[in-house]
Amino acid sequence: MIGVFDSGSGGLSVLAALRERMPTRDFLYYGDHAHAPYGSRAPAEIDELTRTACNRLFTAGCSLVILACNTAAAVALRRLQREWLPRAWPERRILGVHVPLVEALTGETWRPREDSQHPPDRQRIGDGEPDRAIVIFATPTTIASHAFSREIARHDPALPVIEQACPGLAEAIEGHAPEDELVGLIGAAWQRAAEQASAKNLRITRAALACTHYPLIEPVFRHVLPDDITILTQPDLVATALESWLDRHPRIDPPGSGRCLLRTSAPAGAARNGFAARLTPALPAFAAWPATGTAS
Secondary structure, three states: OEEEEEOOOOOHHHHHHHHHHOOOOOEEEEEOHHHOOOOOOOHHHHHHHHHHHHHHHHHOOOOEEEEOOHHHHHHHHHHHHHHHHHHHOOOOEEEEOHHHHHHHHHOOOOOOHHHOOOOOOOOOOOOOOOOEEEEEEEOHHHHHHOHHHHHHHHHOOOOOEEEEEOOOHHHHHHOOOOHHHHHHHHHHHHHHHHHHHHHOOOEEEEEEEOOOOHHHHHHHHHHHOOOOOEEEOOHHHHHHHHHHHHHHOOOOOOOOOOOEEEEEOOOHHHHOHHHHHHOOOOOOOOEEOOOOOOOO
16 A cells, blocks of 8 residues: 655645556555644654654555655655664655656656666756756745755756745645635745846746645646746656556555545544545545544
8 A cells, every 4th residue: 555645635636646547556645634734844843743644654554655745755755764764664665756856857767766776767848958947836845945956956957946935825725715815826936936037047948836735726827827838747747657666666565456545634624625526536535543543
């Protein structure tokens, strides 16, 4: 069984893509709605919350956990992989959703460090002309971590990157804010990104939605951003990359029966079941997962 973790409901966009791509896999989604949002929390707190969530998913029987929260992945993933996982769950794996997006931008397939014997397969999305930049839209904590710019530089140091925080946007999406409020938040973030690019004599041609909440309102982004900008989202990239990774690691998670469970740390009614009902394929409703309870 594959665990999918997010601070709230944004990771459902990733879960839906995973299920569509791999319908025979079993999934357990855990949304930590009781502590959402993570985007404005301190790194130490994010680290502790993410470790607790992963431990719950592994205890429930997951062999692999996908951090479908970019903030959690940016802040906690590397430390969990290097320090906690080898001691606590040495046969299990944790992967982050930010890596497939980075490698789509820079032209390399999803290759965790243990796969270094596989040569990269370069096929960049977009062109690499030096004045053409990519803007990363993400939560303030993700941007402050510089996880995306650091990973992009590791793969392609020549690729110009504009990092732009979107304060309050994930919270607005989680709270089902009206469209005019979303337009205002995205418009303000785009204006700041455009000013950064202009100051560096760069032209933004691609925008990466680097929070899994953001694809839930992709049409609003398309309405606000100029028509000639290519928008990249994570769900399909993650699904394609994970399918390839599992093909190379068949022992990690053999195909199951297609079962899917949604669990939340908050009362079930607070878990925003409306998101689950709108996605394709349709997802089941959330059920509360008390700290001492089991997922089944």
